[in-house]
Amino acid sequence: MDPTRLMLRLYFGPVMFGPGKADLLEAIAAEGSISAAGRRMGMSYKRAWSLVEAMNAGFTEPLVDSARGGAHGGGAHLTAAGETVLAQYRALEGKLRDAGAAEIKAIGALIRHDMSDEK
Amino acid sequence: MDPTRLMLRLYFGPVMFGPGKADLLEAIAAEGSISAAGRRMGMSYKRAWSLVEAMNAGFTEPLVDSARGGAHGGGAHLTAAGETVLAQYRALEGKLRDAGAAEIKAIGALIRHDMSDEK
Numbered sequence: 594m595d596p597t598r599l600m601l602r603l604y605f606g607p608v609m610f611g612p613g614k615a616d617l618l619e620a621i622a623a624e625g626s627i628s629a630a631g632r633r634m635g636m637s638y639k640r641a642w643s644l645v646e647a648m649n650a651g652f653t654e655p656l657v658d659s660a661r662g663g664a665h666g667g668g669a670h671l672t673a674a675g676e677t678v679l680a681q682y683r684a685l686e687g688k689l690r691d692a693g694a695a696e697i698k699a700i701g702a703l704i705r706h707d708m709s710d711e712k
Numbered sequence: 713m714d715p716t717r718l719m720l721r722l723y724f725g726p727v728m729f730g731p732g733k734a735d736l737l738e739a740i741a742a743e744g745s746i747s748a749a750g751r752r753m754g755m756s757y758k759r760a761w762s763l764v765e766a767m768n769a770g771f772t773e774p775l776v777d778s779a780r781g782g783a784h785g786g787g788a789h790l791t792a793a794g795e796t797v798l799a800q801y802r803a804l805e806g807k808l809r810d811a812g813a814a815e816i817k818a819i820g821a822l823i824r825h826d827m828s829d830e831k
Contacts, residue, residue, distance in 0.1 A: 600721040600730075601808070603816065605823040611719075652822045674822055685815035689720070689804075692811030696804035697722065700797055703771045704724040 599697075601686060608651035610682065617644055618656060618671060618679045627659055627669045645669075652678065718816075720805060727770035729801065736763055737775060737790060737798045746778055746788045764788075771797065 602611035620630035631641030649655040656675030660668060671679065690697070721730035739749035750760030768774040775794030779787060790798065809816070 597725055598723040600719075600723065602719040603819060604717040604719065605820055606716055608823050610819065651824055653824050654822065678819055678822060681815040681818045685808075685812040685819075688811040688815065689808045692807040693804040696800040696807065699800040700722060700729065700804075701724055703773065703793055703797060704727050705770055705772050 599686065599689060601689060603682075605651075610648075610651075610678065614644055614648055615679055615682045617641060618648075618675055621645075621657055621669050622671050622676075622679075625668050625670060627657070630669075648675075718805065718808060720808060722801075724770075729767075729770075729797065733763055733767055734798055734801050736760060737767075737794055740764075740776055740788050741790050741795075741798075744787050744789060746776070749788075767794075 600612055602609055616634060617630055617636070620633045621627055624630045624633060627641050627645055628638045631638050634641070636644075645657045645659065649657060652674055654674040655672055656678055657669055658672050659670075719731055721728055735753060736749055736755070739752045740746055743749045743752060746760050746764055747757045750757050753760070755763075764776045764778065768776060771793055773793040774791055775797055776788055777791050777794075778789075
């Protein structure tokens, strides 16, 4: 049985980067707006902004460049640093699936298949 | 900057295996007891048992063989399946660090180093 999902979080001291932030960066790149990205992810405007602020504070350069303002919020886009972090994180997920295929398969082979309604 | 920690969770449908369960299996193997393993991890007896029950239910074979009972709890040890899952998970973490070294380094190079008191 293949994993439905691999969830990978990187902790650099107090700075964490993981799948939620990666998905948000991707949504910002696609939507051109933090609020629209948040909506796409079913996330409040406040939550989306808070994640962006955490990312911008945790890295040497902001990952998202944005103009806060107006009823619709200002536009937003990924900086070069944001594009790098997102691309490297997605590449890392790919490396994990590739290099770890045998281990993932070995664990998956022992998973019960009749658990669909249970936790 | 190297990550302090990589946290990897595998979701197989409703069955999750991640670092907490791996650490608990390791502690059970070392302590020979679920309650002692829980204490070592600063986890309640109830929580440790609940994690063991979830693991035993989620895999085709139990990962932990135990005799519940007595004031001190019965002894416990990893089954062959438990040893396999733990070993494959640790190997997977190693593969991630090795195969993903360049990506981890690229992300780490952009982390701010003066964030030690911040979230």
